[in-house]
Amino acid sequence: MNNRLTRNTIFMTILTFALAGVFAMQAQALDGTEILSQVDRNLQPESYEMYRKLINVEPDGSKKEFVLYSVKKGQDKMVALFLSPASEKGRSTLRLNDNMWLYIPNVGKPIRITSLQSVVGGVFNNSDILRLDYSAEYDVNGITDEGETYLLDLKAKTNAIAYDRLSMKVDKKTIVPTTIECYAASGMLIKTLYYKEPKDFGDGLVRPSVLETDSPLYKGYKSVMIYAKINKKELADEIFSLNYLSRVDELR
Template sequence: MKHFALTAVVLILCMLPPNVWGEALSGTQILSQVDRNLQPNDLEMYRKIINIEPDGSRKEFVLWFLKKDLDKIVTLFVSPASEAGRATLRLGDNMWLYIPNVGKPIRITSMQSVVGGVFNNADIMRLDYSVEYDVTALLEDQGQYLLELKAKSGAVAYDLLKMWVLKKELVPTRIDCFAATGMLIKTLHFKEIKDIGDGVVRPAVMETDSPLYKGYRSVMISANLKKRSLTDEVFTLNYLPRVKDLR
């Protein structure tokens, strides 16, 4: 019996993450934990997107966000009233926009934006980073991990990312996004780490600015996250007109 108990303890301890023992995490392990902390699988949550122009004027959108597995995402526009009922679908690298009374969903690209502003569709319907990027370097900077990430394919919105990650929380504080030419496209700033629902502690606010859009800013606020399992049927083109019925 003692031998059995000892074996069970050893098995449990072996399942703990390396950092419990003070061992260094690999870049891949860090990125995987960042993904889990930012966007657990099978969930629903609300996101408010605020676009701010150089003159201070603002436009706000509220989206209902659904995610399943690593590559299925649906968003539903809740407000403003002029946009309510629109929905988007992402399956891997493919994206569509559904507009009520317009017929079939329209193909959209990752670099376009269904809300305008600095956030593009890839930012709004983001897959896990580890799905789209490989870790090419792990450094330390300003007391944080610094990951350098390279896109796995040309279909990804950004060719290279530099991601600063808090060591304890394993969530990012900043991500610089670059084109294949090395040009900085935008910077994402992660703020206000807190419980956004269902015990998930992560930055509730993401802001972005870009040297390509001087004076413009966009803010995305996440809230009311709940774990929710949905059938694969929900994440299909035919289901987009009915997504609103799931709220």
């Protein structure tokens, strides 16, 4: 009788611990996913218009600058229009999920491009310039509490995403990223992104205003993105189509 009670007690204890472990793991995964969603909302509204300057800095200090106007809607639609320099003015890029196109006014028609290419040269590639929400592209594989920051281990949802894995440090107070390491499927570090200089963009949006990147593949080179204006904006789905690409400037 006593033996039976003891066996039941041991079984219940193991079951309780096992269930507690499962729930704890689920809670941790849920926390990571929630944190990643919060990171997205803290970086940008779901639908917005934005002005950015992109600067490529060469090892000798010389620079090349681009100014872009972008609009984004939901998790999978984004358009960027080049306003400067004159040689790039009027070019626009469209992203719908993993599809990307480039429109060049002289060419007069959109051509498909890939996320790994770069329409501006330097360290930023097309997926950096047309970045969707992190939670739209990545699942949270793990989360580590590092005191003042969380370390999120993110895995690409499909192999069409430019970086297979991200290692994202998130500031606990502001829930915005501070550093993101981007890895290829082979495990090679492709680039590191640094979010800097928090700024109040109005309408309750306080986020880093500078994004820097460097890469072991481009030794000595650096690229910087400066955010100047981010506004919520209601946009029709039809704006994110090939037929509209030549008219993006009319949205401003």
